[in-house]
Structure formats: structure tokens, C-alpha cells
Amino acid sequence: MEFLKALEKVYFYDPCRVLLVPFWKAESMLGGVFYSCRVRGDGSVDHLEAWNESGYQVYWDRTGEWRPDAPEAFWKSPKFAVVYSQYAAQFPRSSQYSIQRYFRLQLGESFPVYPLPGEFAFAPVRVPADVLLATEVIGRCYPHLHPSYEEVLRWTRQPVFTPELWVWVIDRLTDQPAGLGIADFDPVRREASLEWIQVIPEYRGRGVARALISYLLMLIQGKAQLVTVSGGADNPSDAEHLYRRCGFSGNHIWWVIRLLGE
Numbered sequence: 377m378e379f380l381k382a383l384e385k386v387y388f389y390d391p392c393r394v395l396l397v398p399f400w401k402a403e404s405m406l407g408g409v410f411y412s413c414r415v416r417g418d419g420s421v422d423h424l425e426a427w428n429e430s431g432y433q434v435y436w437d438r439t440g441e442w443r444p445d446a447p448e449a450f451w452k453s454p455k456f457a458v459v460y461s462q463y464a465a466q467f468p469r470s471s472q473y474s475i476q477r478y479f480r481l482q483l484g485e486s487f488p489v490y491p492l493p494g495e496f497a498f499a500p501v502r503v504p505a506d507v508l509l510a511t512e513v514i515g516r517c518y519p520h521l522h523p524s525y526e527e528v529l530r531w532t533r534q535p536v537f538t539p540e541l542w543v544w545v546i547d548r549l550t551d552q553p554a555g556l557g558i559a560d561f562d563p564v565r566r567e568a569s570l571e572w573i574q575v576i577p578e579y580r581g582r583g584v585a586r587a588l589i590s591y592l593l594m595l596i597q598g599k600a601q602l603v604t605v606s607g608g609a610d611n612p613s614d615a616e617h618l619y620r621r622c623g624f625s626g627n628h629i630w631w632v633i634r635l636l637g638e
Contacts, residue, residue: 431456487623
């Protein structure tokens with residue numbers, strides 16, 4: 377069985393345990409990798425791995441055991457690795473590495489609808505006219521994350537870009553953005569993901585974020601068979617709690633391990 381076909385098969389059975397990112401994104405990053413794909417006689421997938429010189433990209437095993445086919449150097453001393461928490465003990469934790477933990481959650485069969493406070497309104501993000509403003513808003517919401525205009529513009533050129541899933545929250549008094557929501561949708565596999573949920577700091581604590589999430593989920597409803605979200609598990613803002621209040625659930629933690637200086 378072809379590796380990507382096998383990966384897709386197990387992913388849509390248990391997405392948040394198989395990959396940290398949506399399938400379309402993983403597919404786009406797995407060109408030119410070495411891989412291992414074990415399939416049983418009945419056609420069920422038993423084991424998957426993917427790695428290259430840049431790092432360790434995929435590990436999934438039906439038994440939950442650690443039984444890698446990749447050469448030891450790729451997981452004993454990787455430049456980069458994305459690994460499910462169950463297998464994190466197999467990877468280095470020395471001071472030479474940075475380690476970031478991420479949650480990944482899946483939307484349940486239903487979700488609560490939170491109204492947007494009356495002093496705000498939703499409005500579409502106009503692409504490309506509003507891309508520079510969207511870049512600035514994202515930068516205002518994170519102390520250490522400032523994507524470039526070119527990077528944000530590239531998001532609008534991906535096959536999963538869906539114009540109606542780029543949404544402003546506008547302050548009616550100032551007619552300026554109070555928040556920004558961006559979701560992606562893969563129409564081929566009917567998978568959606570919440571990518572960016574931003575509320576400018578001075579507008580936080582007023583119910584804007586949960587209303588924005590509700591609004592995006594209503595736009596996605598009926599189109600996607602799978603909706604996920606991920607974020608920093610150790611982030612002081614506790615975004616995971618917010619997403620759980622909005623209908624997401626799960627207990628999946630991923631580790632991203634980087635060799636410092638790479």
C-alpha cells in the first residue's frame with residue numbers, strides 16, 4: 377500500500393493521535409521522505425514512519441509500541457522531530473534541544489453557539505486588500521510571533537484557502553478590527569481546521585473569541601466531516617480551555633523537538 381494512502385486511512389480513523397497537523401498540510405510536507413509502511417495480510421495498516429535529513433516527521437504504530445525502522449540517528453539525535461507524547465521518552469531532552477508541547481482537539485457532534493456582543497460585528501476579510509492589516513493584527517496578538525506580509529499572502533494561495541472562513545470582528549464604535557479568525561477547509565477530504573483565532577489584547581475577556589469560534593463553526597457546519605484545532609499546551613492564555621468550551625475534546629499531546637541552532 378502506498379505510504380500516503382496508508383497514512384490517510386489511519387488518520388481519518390483517529391486524526392489527533394496520528395498527526396499534529398491536518399492531513400493536507402502533512403501531505404504537503406512529506407515530499408522526498410524515507411518511509412516505512414507495514415500492512416497486514418488483511419489490508420489493515422500496522423505501522424507508519426517518515427523521516428528525512430531535516431527530521432523525524434511521522435511515527436504511528438497500531439500496537440502503541442516503540443519499534444522504529446528509521447536509523448537510530450534520526451530519533452536519538454534528530455535535528456527536528458514531531459512526536460506523539462506516548463513516544464516522547466524515546467527522543468532527547470538535553471539542553472541542546474528546545475521542546476514545545478501542543479494539544480490537538482477534535483470537534484464533537486454538536487457545539488454551543490455563543491452570540492457576539494452587540495458592540496461588535498462580523499465582516500469578511502477582503503483578499504488581497506486586507507492582507508497587510510491581517511498581518512498587523514496577528515502581530516499585535518502575539519509577543520513573539522510576527523508573520524510577514526508575504527507569508528500571510530501565501531496562505532491565501534493554498535488549495536485549502538476558503539474566503540468566507542477569513543473573518544474580522546469589527547468594533548462598531550471605531551470601525552477597526554477587534555479580532556480575526558482564519559479557518560482552512562480541504563474540500564477533497566472534507567477536513568476543516570481552525571488556524572488562527574486572534575483577539576487584540578484590549579478586547580479580551582468580553583466573549584469575542586468564543587463568539588468568533590462559534591461563527592466559524594457555523595460556516596463550516598454541513599461541509600466538513602472532521603474539524604480540528606491545535607495550540608500550545610503550555611501557553612499562559614490557556615486556549616485549550618476556550619476550545620473545549622466551544623465543543624472540542626480529546627486528550628492528545630504532541631511534542632515538537634528542535635536542535636538549537638538549526
